[in-house]
Structure formats: C-alpha cells, structure tokens
Amino acid sequence: MEKPDSVLLLVREQIERNLKQYMMVLILGGIWLIFTILTGGLFFTARNYTNLLQQTAYTAIAAMGVVLVIVAGHIDLSIGSVVGLAGAVAAYLQVYHGMPTFIAILAALLVGALIGAWQGYWISYRNIPAFIVTLAGMTLFRGILIYITQGQTISPIWDSFSAIGQGYLPKINNACRIHDSTLYLTVVVVFLYNILQVSFYLRKQRNLLITLPGALQFIKQLLVSIAIIFFSGFLILYRGIPYSIILVFFVALLYSFIATKTPFGRYVYAIGGNREAARYSGINIRKVNFSIFVSMGILASLSGVVFTARLSSAAASTGQGFELDVIASAIIGGANPLGGEGTIIGALLGALIMSSINNGMSLMNMSADIQMICKGLVLLIAVWFDLSTKNRK
Amino acid sequence: MQEQQTKIVLELQDITKRFPGVLALDNVSFKLRAGEIHALVGENGAGKSTLMKVLSGIYPKGSYSGTILLHGTPVEFSDIKESEQHGIAVIYQELALVPYLTVRQNLFLGNERRKGLRINDIEEYKLAQKVLERVGINVSPDAHVIDLGIGQQQLIEIAKALLKQAKILILDEPTAALNEQESENLLEIIRELSKEGVSLVFISHKLEEVLSIADSITILRDGRSIVSTVDDDKTVNLWSEKNIIKYMVGRPMEQRFPREPHNRGDHILSLRNWTLYHSERKDRTIINNLSLDVFTGEVLGIAGLMGSGRTELATSIFGTYNGIVTGEIEIDGHSSGPLTTEACIAKGIVYLTEDRKNLGLVLNMSVQENSTLAVLGRLTRHGLVVDSFEEKKAARKYCEELTIKTPSLEQRAMNLSGGNQQKLVLAKWIMVEPRVLILDEPTRGIDVGAKFEIYKIINRLIERGMAVIMISSELPEILGMSDRIIVFHEGQIRADLRHEEADPEKVMFYATGGIENGKA
Numbered sequence: 001m002e003k004p005d006s007v008l009l010l011v012r013e014q015i016e017r018n019l020k021q022y023m024m025v026l027i028l029g030g031i032w033l034i035f036t037i038l039t040g041g042l043f044f045t046a047r048n049y050t051n052l053l054q055q056t057a058y059t060a061i062a063a064m065g066v067v068l069v070i071v072a073g074h075i076d077l078s079i080g081s082v083v084g085l086a087g088a089v090a091a092y093l094q095v096y097h098g099m100p101t102f103i104a105i106l107a108a109l110l111v112g113a114l115i116g117a118w119q120g121y122w123i124s125y126r127n128i129p130a131f132i133v134t135l136a137g138m139t140l141f142r143g144i145l146i147y148i149t150q151g152q153t154i155s156p157i158w159d160s161f162s163a164i165g166q167g168y169l170p171k172i173n174n175a176c177r178i179h180d181s182t183l184y185l186t187v188v189v190v191f192l193y194n195i196l197q198v199s200f201y202l203r204k205q206r207n208l209l210i211t212l213p214g215a216l217q218f219i220k221q222l223l224v225s226i227a228i229i230f231f232s233g234f235l236i237l238y239r240g241i242p243y244s245i246i247l248v249f250f251v252a253l254l255y256s257f258i259a260t261k262t263p264f265g266r267y268v269y270a271i272g273g274n275r276e277a278a279r280y281s282g283i284n285i286r287k288v289n290f291s292i293f294v295s296m297g298i299l300a301s302l303s304g305v306v307f308t309a310r311l312s313s314a315a316a317s318t319g320q321g322f323e324l325d326v327i328a329s330a331i332i333g334g335a336n337p338l339g340g341e342g343t344i345i346g347a348l349l350g351a352l353i354m355s356s357i358n359n360g361m362s363l364m365n366m367s368a369d370i371q372m373i374c375k376g377l378v379l380l381i382a383v384w385f386d387l388s389t390k391n392r393k
Numbered sequence: 394m395q396e397q398q399t400k401i402v403l404e405l406q407d408i409t410k411r412f413p414g415v416l417a418l419d420n421v422s423f424k425l426r427a428g429e430i431h432a433l434v435g436e437n438g439a440g441k442s443t444l445m446k447v448l449s450g451i452y453p454k455g456s457y458s459g460t461i462l463l464h465g466t467p468v469e470f471s472d473i474k475e476s477e478q479h480g481i482a483v484i485y486q487e488l489a490l491v492p493y494l495t496v497r498q499n500l501f502l503g504n505e506r507r508k509g510l511r512i513n514d515i516e517e518y519k520l521a522q523k524v525l526e527r528v529g530i531n532v533s534p535d536a537h538v539i540d541l542g543i544g545q546q547q548l549i550e551i552a553k554a555l556l557k558q559a560k561i562l563i564l565d566e567p568t569a570a571l572n573e574q575e576s577e578n579l580l581e582i583i584r585e586l587s588k589e590g591v592s593l594v595f596i597s598h599k600l601e602e603v604l605s606i607a608d609s610i611t612i613l614r615d616g617r618s619i620v621s622t623v624d625d626d627k628t629v630n631l632w633s634e635k636n637i638i639k640y641m642v643g644r645p646m647e648q649r650f651p652r653e654p655h656n657r658g659d660h661i662l663s664l665r666n667w668t669l670y671h672s673e674r675k676d677r678t679i680i681n682n683l684s685l686d687v688f689t690g691e692v693l694g695i696a697g698l699m700g701s702g703r704t705e706l707a708t709s710i711f712g713t714y715n716g717i718v719t720g721e722i723e724i725d726g727h728s729s730g731p732l733t734t735e736a737c738i739a740k741g742i743v744y745l746t747e748d749r750k751n752l753g754l755v756l757n758m759s760v761q762e763n764s765t766l767a768v769l770g771r772l773t774r775h776g777l778v779v780d781s782f783e784e785k786k787a788a789r790k791y792c793e794e795l796t797i798k799t800p801s802l803e804q805r806a807m808n809l810s811g812g813n814q815q816k817l818v819l820a821k822w823i824m825v826e827p828r829v830l831i832l833d834e835p836t837r838g839i840d841v842g843a844k845f846e847i848y849k850i851i852n853r854l855i856e857r858g859m860a861v862i863m864i865s866s867e868l869p870e871i872l873g874m875s876d877r878i879i880v881f882h883e884g885q886i887r888a889d890l891r892h893e894e895a896d897p898e899k900v901m902f903y904a905t906g907g908i909e910n911g912k913a
Contacts, residue, residue, distance in 0.1 A: 017803075273758055282734045282738040
C-alpha cells in the first residue's frame with residue numbers, strides 16, 4: 001500500500017544525495033566543451049585526453065586522502081611539501097644508492113606514513129589544531145627536502161620507476177590496431193560492475209528492502225556502463241590505459257570502500273559532523289584522527305611517487321603550492337570545508353575539473369600567472385555556487 | 394467589556410507554509426493583544442516555531458502565503474533585521490550570545506551606539522546598566538557571558554531585545570533550561586514587561602507555567618490553529634491543564650506518568666570515594682567522596698538544581714567529564730578506576746545527554762547512521778566491513794520499537810521533530826543492549842505525547858532488567874517516574890528517598906541545601 005510512495009522517496013533521496021555529482025559531471029562536460037572550442041578541437045583529442053588523465057592522477061590520489069581530512073573537520077597544508085619530500089626520498093635512494101624501484105617506492109610510502117603519524121600525533125594526542133601542525137609541517141618538510149636534494153635536481157630515475165607516471169598497460173597483440181588489453185579490461189570492468197549491481201539488487205529484494213523499480217535500475221546500470229565505455233574509449237583508440245590511472249582506480253575503490261563501508265569511514269563523517277556526539281557515542285576520536293593523517297601521509301607520498309615518475313626527476317621545488325590544487329579538488333568535489341560532508345568520487349571529479357582547467361589553459365598558451373588567477377577564482381566561485389544551491393533548499 | 398477595548402497589535406491571517414513534502418502551517422491564524430502574555434501551545438512539530446519564524450522574517454516574504462497585520466497594516470519581512478525594525482524580537486531556545494564577549498558587547502551586538510566612527514562606550518554603559526536593572530539581573534556589563542549561568546543569559550537576551558525597542562517579544566521555551574528558581578524569576582520579569590506595555594508571545598511545554606502566567610492561550614496541532622481564547626473564550630474553557638492537553642493531542646490524556654510497580658533486582662553498579670575536580674581550577678572539587686549504589690529493576694531519580702553536579706556525575710561515570718576523576722567504580726562485583734567511554738559502553742553503561750543536538754546526534758547524518766553509531770563495530774562482517782543489511786535491519790527494528798516517526802531511514806536527523814530526535818538517541822543506546830541507562834533530562838523540550846511514550850519505554854526497559862538513572866529538573870517527572878530519589882546539592886547527596894516518602898516540598902527542601910531537623 002505504501003510501496004509506490006516509498007519507492008518515489010527512494011528515487012528522490014538517491015537523486016538528492018548524488019545531485020552534486022551529477023552537477024559536477026555536467027560542469028566537467030561544460031568545461032571540456034569550452035576548451036574544445038577555444039583550442040580549435042585540440043583539447044578533445046585522444047592524445048590530449050590521455051595526457052589530461054595522467055596529469056590528473058597525482059592530484060586525484062592526494063585529493064582522495066585530503067577528503068577524509070576535510071570531512072573530519074581538519075585541513076592539511078603540508079601536502080605539497082610531503083609530495084616533494086616523498087618523491088625526493090624515492091629518487092635519492094634510487095639515483096644515489098641504486099635501490100630497485102620497488103624498494104625506493106616502499107621507502108617513500110614509509111616516509112609518508114611516518115610524516116602522517118608525526119602530524120597525527122600532534123593533532124590528536126597533543127590537541128594542536130591541524131591548521132598549525134600542517135602549517136609547521138609545510139615548512140619543516142620543505143626544509144628536509146631541500147636538505148636532501150641540496151638544491152640539485154635528482155635524476156635520472158630508472159625506466160621502471162618513470163613507467164608509473166608515463167607508461168601504459170602493454171598490448172597483448174602488437175599487431176592489433178586498437179589497444180586490445182585496455183579493451184578487455186574495459187569489458188571486464190563493465191561486466192563486474194553489472195554483476196555486482198545485480199547481485200546487490202537481488203540481495204536487497206531477498207531482504208525485503210525497498211529497491212528501485214527494475215526499469216530504473218536497468219537505466220542506471222546502462223548509463224554507468226556507457227560512462228565507463230566512454231571513459232576508456234579514447235584510451236583504447238590511443239595508447240591504452242596509463243599505469244597511473246590504474247593506480248588511481250585502485251586507490252579510489254579502496255577509499256570509497258573505506259569511506260562508505262567500514263566503521264572507520266563512518267566515524268570520520270561522525271567526527272566531522274558533530275565531534276561531541278561522536279565522543280559521547282564511544283568513538284575513539286584520537287585514534288580515528290591519527291589514522292586519518294597517517295592515511296593522508298601515505299597518499300601524499302604515493303602522489304609524490306607518481307609525480308616524480310612523471311617528471312623522471314625530483315627537485316627541491318617539487319610540489320610547491322600543490323596543496324591548493326589538492327584541497328580545491330576536494331572542495332570542488334563537494335567536501336564541506338567545515339567538515340561532515342564529502343565523497344571520494346567527488347574528489348576524483350574535482351581533481352579532473354582542476355586538471356582540465358590547468359590543461360586547457362596551458363593548451364591556450366596562457367601564462368602561469370593568469371592560470372593561477374583563474375584557478376583561485378574557480379575555487380571561490382565553486383564554493384559560492386555550492387553554498388548558494390544549498391541555501392535554496 | 395474591557396476585553397473588547399484591548400487592541401489587537403498583531404494578527405496573522407491564513408498563514409500557510411510548505412516544506413518539500415510537508416505542510417508545516419495550514420491556514421494558521423493568530424491574534425495578539427496589546428500588552429498581553431499570549432501562550433502559544435502545541436506538541437513538537439505542531440508548527441509553533443515555524444509560525445514564529447514566518448513572523449520574524451527568518452522565512453522571508455514569498456516563502457509562505459497569508460497576511461501579517463501589524464497594527465492593522467499588512468507587513469512583510471525579508472529578514473530578521475526588518476522585523477526588528479518593526480519592533481518584533483524573538484528569543485530562541487538556543488541562545489545566540491557570543492560567549493567570549495562581555496555582557497555590554499553582546500547587548501549592543503549589531504546595534505552599537507556610535508560616536509563618529511567609534512563606539513560610544515559611555516552611552517552603552519549607561520544604557521546597559523539601565524536595561525540590566527530593568528530585567529532584574531545583577532551582573533556587571535563587563536562580565537563575560539561565558540561565566541554566566543543559563544538563566545542570566547536568557548535575561549540578557551531579553552535585555553538585548555528591549556534595547557532594540559521591541560514592542561512584541563517572542564519567547565521560545567524560555568524556561569526549558571532553567572531551574573525552578575530561575576524560571577520563577579524569569580516569569581516575574583515577563584509579567585513586569587507586560588505591565589509596561591510589551592506584548593509577549595510565550596511558547597512553552599510547561600503547562601503549569603502557561604496557566605500561571607498567560608492572559609490568552611492559542612493551541613496549534615499538526616500545523617493548524619485549533620482553538621484560541623481570543624476567539625472562543627466564551628465557548629471553550631482552556632484554563633486547565635487537562636483541557637489544554639486534550640486540544641494539544643486531540644485526545645484526552647488521562648494520566649501523565651505511567652507508573653508501574655517495579656521489583657528491585659540485583660546490585661549492579663556502585664561508586665566509592667568518587668571525586669571530581671573542576672576542569673580549570675584543579676584545587677576545587679565538583680563532587681567530593683561520593684558513594685552511590687544502583688540496582689537493576691528500578692528507576693533511580695536524581696533531583697537537584699542546575700549546577701548541583703548531577704550532569705557532571707553522569708559524564709564522569711561515562712568517561713566524558715572534562716576534568717580529573719578519582720575513585721572506584723564497581724560493576725557486577727568488578728571494581729576499577731574511572732572508565733573510558735568505550736569501556737563503559739562495552740560494559741553496558743550508556744548515557745543519554747541532556748543536549749541531544751550538540752552531544753547526542755550527528756544532525757547531518759541519516760536516522761539509520763545515527764542509530765547505529767555506538768554499535769557499528771558489532772554490525773560488521775569479519776569486524777571490518779559494515780554489513781549494510783544487518784545495519785538496516787537493526788535500525789528499522791529499533792525505530793519501529795520506539796515508534797520514531799520519519800519518512801525513511803535515510804532522512805537526516807536534523808529534519809526530525811524534537812521528540813523523535815530524542816527517541817532516536819534513545820534507540821542508539823538501547824541498541825547497545827545496556828544494563829545501566831543514564832538519562833539526563835530525557836524529556837526536555839519535547840511534547841506531552843512524546844514524553845508519555847518515553848516514560849513507557851523506560852518502564853519496558855526496567856522490566857527487561859535494566860537499571861535506569863534519570864536526572865531531571867522537572868519535579869513532577871522525578872516524582873512521577875522514580876522508584877527511588879536522590880537529591881543533589883553542591884555535589885553531595887543530601888537525601889535518598891523512596892518514592893512513597895518523597896513529595897515536591899521535601900525534594901525542593903533538600904535541593905536548595907536544606908538539612909534535616911532544620912539545622913541549616
């Protein structure tokens with residue numbers, strides 16, 4: 001009797017909850033369209049598209065880390081310095097001590113985790129605001145970075161290292177005109193997505209939970225499948241999927257999972273939404289905050305590894321001002337600067353928007369100063385737009 | 394005769410306000426006479442606050458339909474500033490003072506007296522002293538608001554409104570957070586103001602107060618104006634608690650407290666040498682060497698004035714007190730030092746705070762997420778992944794058991810009414826399957842119907858063998874529900890009474906520091 005009503009409610013809630021993401025996809029489409037026109041089609045080519053994704057990778061990885069930081073009501077200003085330092089550590093070990101790529105990267109991630117633990121300790125166990133701790137960290141880690149590099153550019157790193165930032169998944173059959181392995185990967189992903197959706201749908205029905213009507217569920221799956229195929233279509237026609245994008249994909253899966261399916265993820269949102277209520281619910285706030293910063297440190301250093309791999313070198317200035325791009329990605333992606341709200345997928349889209357703007361402006365040969373002015377304004381307008389749509393509700 | 398002469402200063406005609414999916418106000422009418430105290434009564438969610446928000450411009454013109462007549466002329470406000478310029482001021486339940494500013498700075502916030510570019514301090518001091526005298530509080534204009542009690546803050550809000558030349562003053566649950574003495578004080582000030590010609594709208598759940606102070610009563614139910622003494626004084630008699638309740642809930646309410654005989658069970662929790670130190674002044678104690686025994690199967694009421702240390706006792710047991718705690722806590726015969734919140738929950742001691750919005754709920758999270766927040770670790774597969782089906786099942790089960798009214802489990806907690814929010818916090822704790830449930834002001838600011846339901850829930854929990862400790866400032870509630878009553882005064886237990894031997898006078902006697910044999 002109540003059924004049509006509650007189904008309607010479910011549809012409305014799903015749309016409302018994901019409204020931001022739909023809007024962002026539209027905005028991204030708009031940005032792409034504008035740049036395509038402004039660059040006479042140069043922007044929207046398979047080559048530039050691949051390029052764009054590779055530029056997005058390191059921003060996206062760090063942005064997914066900072067989403068949790070922001071959702072919990074903190075901020076991290078040291079990201080740029082950590083990115084630089086982690087990359088330099090990996091490059092240093094490889095160039096000066098001949099460490100294999102795997103070991104060098106592991107060491108960089110370890111450094112990231114230690115930095116995260118350091119900052120997390122001061123924030124959670126010494127009650128110093130993250131703003132101050134990471135502001136200090138920004139200078140502190142930059143200083144260590146300059147000490148390590150001695151102002152020199154550290155290069156060259158091995159091919160196996162730079163492949164992470166520049167390489168592509170190899171073809172299976174080199175004679176094939178399109179990129180076969182990427183095609184197969186796409187098919188597998190689409191297949192897996194649909195299988196998972198259907199099995200979840202059936203489990204919901206078996207548990208007598210309200211589900212979308214079959215037709216709507218089908219349309220939803222169809223649209224997402226088309227999006228995945230569209231996303232990888234250009235890659236299939238060009239050089240295939242870059243390793244860095246595969247990495248982003250796995251980090252995104254892992255972090256979406258952490259954010260939405262684990263108690264830890266729920267606690268992050270609870271702490272950001274109402275710290276006291278979380279405390280009164282028996283949540284160990286210190287432990288959660290500490291873990292958030294360890295995770296941030298690891299992702300920032302992973303981002304540094306990808307960044308270094310892409311440039312094939314590390315330098316004292318690497319990552320300077322990078323925190324702007326990362327934080328802006330998360331915020332544009334719908335993270336509430338006051339905490340409590342934000343999504344991993346949003347941060348991904350936000351990073352894609354940020355690097356689309358970077359990439360498009362570079363294609364138009366705009367100078368660095370103009371680019372910075374535009375990026376600053378974009379961040380401001382994005383937040384203003386977000387707030388004004390919220391208020392209208 | 395006289396009544397007809399009394400002028401209507403404010404009239405709301407056919408106000409309708411719609412939220413997505415909800416009709417919050419449905420053709421509501423309301424008349425306010427000059428210089429009267431007009432009680433606006435209704436259950437939570439009846440539309441009182443919404444109506445006042447329309448009146449004060451928080452819901453700006455265009456967002457509602459209907460007419461507001463001020464002295465007979467239609468007016469429309471687009472924000473609070475405009476309604477204030479017309480002499481209408483609202484004092485909300487949640488006080489809007491800036492804690493780190495002084496009384497004077499707060500009084501003139503946004504309304505500073507200027508002398509050229511700078512603030513005219515002398516004039517502000519003069520006006521501040523005058524207005525503080527008028528509302529009858531004895532604080533320095535330089536005192537910091539953070540150091541004042543909640544009752545004093547309430548009066549400062551009123552003073553602030555008077556400084557803006559408010560002629561119509563709306564008080565939303567002004568006594569909800571006050572103790573009896575402070576409430577009495579405030580009501581006296583309200584009477585004074587009305588004599589001086591200020592018209593007051595008084596929103597309250599405390600019907601005794603309403604009956605003692607109001608000149609008129611209007612009752613709202615489900616977004617409609619049901620009855621008002623302004624129109625129907627001849628035909629309807631609203632001047633009794635029973636009749637008011639009848640119109641509020643739309644059905645007669647026979648008894649306010651569902652008292653049931655309970656059987657005291659085993660000794661479950663005790664405190665020995667329990668001492669709390671002040672969080673800032675470490676040499677001061679809030680509670681000194683207290684001993685307490687709690688038994689299953691009984692409601693232990695803790696009475697006492699605000700600031701007597703009742704809430705501090707609860708938070709210290711629960712591991713959320715902000716200062717040093719020493720002493721021993723014994724649960725099931727196992728004795729230890731003070732516990733952390735996590736350990737408490739693991740041992741089955743839970744605490745429903747007095748402040749559900751700030752301490753109880755994550756308002757922007759869904760009903761489901763709030764309900765499972767304390768037990769999420771138990772609703773996982775392999776201790777790692779939240780089992781969303783189990784979670785939904787648990788949330789649904791307890792929401793149904795506690796009859797929480799929500800369109801869906803995905804609804805954000807902020808959209809629920811006060812009573813349903815309180816039940817949601819209760820659901821969170823019952824899900825833990827606790828053995829000792831500490832309730833701090835469990836029915837503050839919620840309507841009669843929801844109160845009654847919460848009392849019934851308490852009885853059910855007692856039947857299941859739980860121990861319930863209920864802290865409350867409402868004497869009738871303490872007397873109506875407790876099997877045993879402890880009276881607090883200045884961090885000490887002054888009396889331990891069985892419910893048969895307790896009466897209001899006795900409890901107040903001990904709560905105000907009285908000592909037996911009149912030796913005080």
